[in-house]
Structure formats: structure tokens, C-alpha cells
Amino acid sequence: MTPHTDDQPTADRSPAKSLPGRPCSIAAALHVLGEKWALLAVRELFYGNHRFDRIVRNTGAPRDRLTARLRALEEAGVIERRAYSERPPRYEYHLTEAGRDLVPLIQSLLAWGDRWLSPEPPVVLRHHPDHSDHPDHPLDAAWTCRTCGAEVRGPDIGIEIRSPGWDHQGPTSHLPTAGSS
Amino acid sequence: MTPHTDDQPTADRSPAKSLPGRPCSIAAALHVLGEKWALLAVRELFYGNHRFDRIVRNTGAPRDRLTARLRALEEAGVIERRAYSERPPRYEYHLTEAGRDLVPLIQSLLAWGDRWLSPEPPVVLRHHPDHSDHPDHPLDAAWTCRTCGAEVRGPDIGIEIRSPGWDHQGPTSHLPTAGSS
Numbered sequence: 511m512t513p514h515t516d517d518q519p520t521a522d523r524s525p526a527k528s529l530p531g532r533p534c535s536i537a538a539a540l541h542v543l544g545e546k547w548a549l550l551a552v553r554e555l556f557y558g559n560h561r562f563d564r565i566v567r568n569t570g571a572p573r574d575r576l577t578a579r580l581r582a583l584e585e586a587g588v589i590e591r592r593a594y595s596e597r598p599p600r601y602e603y604h605l606t607e608a609g610r611d612l613v614p615l616i617q618s619l620l621a622w623g624d625r626w627l628s629p630e631p632p633v634v635l636r637h638h639p640d641h642s643d644h645p646d647h648p649l650d651a652a653w654t655c656r657t658c659g660a661e662v663r664g665p666d667i668g669i670e671i672r673s674p675g676w677d678h679q680g681p682t683s684h685l686p687t688a689g690s691s
Numbered sequence: 692m693t694p695h696t697d698d699q700p701t702a703d704r705s706p707a708k709s710l711p712g713r714p715c716s717i718a719a720a721l722h723v724l725g726e727k728w729a730l731l732a733v734r735e736l737f738y739g740n741h742r743f744d745r746i747v748r749n750t751g752a753p754r755d756r757l758t759a760r761l762r763a764l765e766e767a768g769v770i771e772r773r774a775y776s777e778r779p780p781r782y783e784y785h786l787t788e789a790g791r792d793l794v795p796l797i798q799s800l801l802a803w804g805d806r807w808l809s810p811e812p813p814v815v816l817r818h819h820p821d822h823s824d825h826p827d828h829p830l831d832a833a834w835t836c837r838t839c840g841a842e843v844r845g846p847d848i849g850i851e852i853r854s855p856g857w858d859h860q861g862p863t864s865h866l867p868t869a870g871s872s
Contacts, residue, residue, distance in 0.1 A: 570711020
């Protein structure tokens with residue numbers, strides 16, 4: 511899985527065009543990341559726990575569901591398997607570059623859960639940038655806009671739909687689409 | 692649903708303590724936000740589409756699944772129903788403050804999907820901050836640390852576990868926990 515640049519077109523297996531509803535990278539991302547066990551497995555890999563039994567224990571995921579999720583994440587290029595034993599064959603799971611790029615999403619989930627659901631955050635993220643005069647410190651993350659430098663807040667965001675046949679409200683053609691009623 | 696401050700303790704219905712696996716705000720958030728239909732409904736509310744039939748059409752969600760998701764989001768305080776017709780009774784759905792606070796998470800999903808799955812982003816976010824000399828412009832979001840001002844990258848992040856009985860690797864007591872094998 512490689513990021514999209516002009517030099518690196520999307521793999522044909524990109525799900526973005528075959529999903530129901532509005533053409534949308536959010537939908538494409540959620541199609542790959544699926545339900546909670548997938549993202550909790552990514553959490554454990556980010557925490558440094560790479561073996562199946564440990565991921566099961568630390569997430570509480572049913573073993574069969576976790577097996578299916580890990581396989582889907584591997585097929586999507588978010589994680590990769592590495593053998594650590596030949597007899598019997600045993601594997602560890604590691605985040606690929608696409609998987610490591612999920613850390614901001616994990617942090618967004620963590621920040622929202624801390625704010626709205628957890629009176630005492632069970633985990634605090636620490637920030638230790640290589641090139642900074644600041645030593646290791648608690649991460650106090652915000653989204654900022656590189657263009658204007660301002661911190662991004664929900665009400666400041668608008669959308670521009672670029673998918674042909676769709677606008678903010680939905681399909682402009684008023685023809686039936688998958689999932690319409 | 693109110694954010695947690697020292698003055699506003701968590702509602703008792705907080706799921707954070709009753710979930711399997713590691714105590715975790717990510718797990719708590721995913722428990723509320725569930726699978727993709729919930730977050731895609733939040734997307735449509737953020738886009739300004741507040742009625743059930745339009746959310747069905749634009750997400751492609753099965754009607755019964757969407758009904759269940761909207762009810763769960765309402766119970767969790769992420770969305771609220773507002774009557775727009777008395778006879779017959781008809782409702783619109785709107786994001787609460789907790790729901791609007793999901794916009795950075797939606798943006799994280801969008802950015803990841805754009806980068807790894809969509810060769811031509813079907814939606815571009817626009818930024819129009821109130822207090823800026825910059826007029827409306829495409830959002831170029833960067834994840835930054837308020838403490839040190841640096842842009843945050845995945846490898847710069849560490850974790851500090853604050854939940855008693857757990858460390859990075861898992862439960863320190865080695866007693867069985869829910870979901871362990």
C-alpha cells in the first residue's frame with residue numbers, strides 16, 4: 511500500500527468506487543478499518559504488542575473476529591505478518607507505513623474518548639520530537655491549518671464536493687443509487 | 692453529554708469501565724461510535740443532511756442498521772432528535788456539542804483515506820476561520836503539539852499507562868481478564 515501521488519496511482523482494488531452511497535474517502539477508510547476490533551488491534555501494534563495472543567488479551571476481541579480483522583488489514587496493506595518461528599510456524603504483526611499513518615486517527619479517538627467518556631484518562635500520550643528544545647512532555651495535540659496557521663475547529667470547516675453527480679445534499683441526478691429508498 | 696472537567700464528573704453510564712480488555716478511551720470511543728454506519732451518519736450531519744431518508748440515500752446504510760445506530764448515538768449524547776412535523780411525527784437529527792467535536796476525527800479519516808485509498812479525493816475540506824486574514828481556502832491540516840509547537844509524527848509519540856494493573860504489554864497481575872485466552 512503506497513500513498514497516492516501522481517507517480518503512484520491507486521491499486522485497482524481501491525474500494526472507493528465500489529461502495530454504496532456518496533463517493534467518500536471516509537467511507538473508504540472505514541471500509542478498510544471496519545469495526546472496533548480492527549482499530550483496537552492497530553492500537554496494540556502501536557503500543558508494541560505484536561503477537562496474536564497478546565492482542566486478544568489486551569483488546570478482549572473474540573479470537574475468530576480478530577483473526578478475520580487481521581487478515582483484512584493485511585490484505586489492505588495496513589499491517590504485515592513476519593515469521594518469528596518456523597517450527598511451528600508463528601507470526602508477529604507489524605504496522606506498515608499506511609498503518610503507522612493511522613496514529614493521528616488513533617489520537618483523535620483517544621482525545622475524544624478522554625474528553626467525553628473517561629473521567630480519568632487511562633493512557634496519556636507523550637511527545638518526544640527529535641528536533642525540539644523541549645524534552646519529553648505530555649502530547650497536547652491540535653489540528654492546525656498549514657495555510658493560515660490557525661487551529662482547526664469544527665465550525666470553521668466547510669466542504670467542497672468534487673465527485674461528479676453529487677453535491678452536499680446527495681446525488682444531483684435524482685436517479686436511484688445503491689442503498690437509496 | 693458534557694465534557695469531563697473537575698466540575699463535571701462522568702455520567703455513570705460511561706462504558707469505559709465495563710468493556711473487555713485494556714482500560715482505554717479509544718475502546719470507549721469506538722464502543723459509542725460503533726461500526727462505519729454511525730460515523731458515516733455523523734459525516735452526513737456534518738455535511739448538513741439531517742433527515743433519515745437523506746442519510747440512508749447518501750450513506751447506503753441498510754435502514755434497520757441506520758435506525759439502530761442513530762438510536763445508540765442519541766443515547767450516548769452524540770446526536771439529538773428535533774421534531775419538524777407533529778402530524779405525522781417527523782424528526783431531524785443534529786450533532787450535539789460532543790458530536791461536533793468529532794469533526795477532527797472525521798478529518799483524520801478523510802485524510803488517511805485520501806492518502807491511501809483515493810487517487811482523486813471526492814471531497815475537499817475548506818477552512819474559513821473567523822479570526823484570520825486568510826479568506827476561505829483549502830484545509831491543509833497538520834497535527835501539532837500545543838506544548839512545543841512541533842508538527843507531530845507517529846514515531847515521536849510514546850504512551851504512559853495510568854490504569855492500575857496494566858502496563859504497555861498488558862495486565863501486570865497475569866490474572867485472567869475478560870477476553871483473555
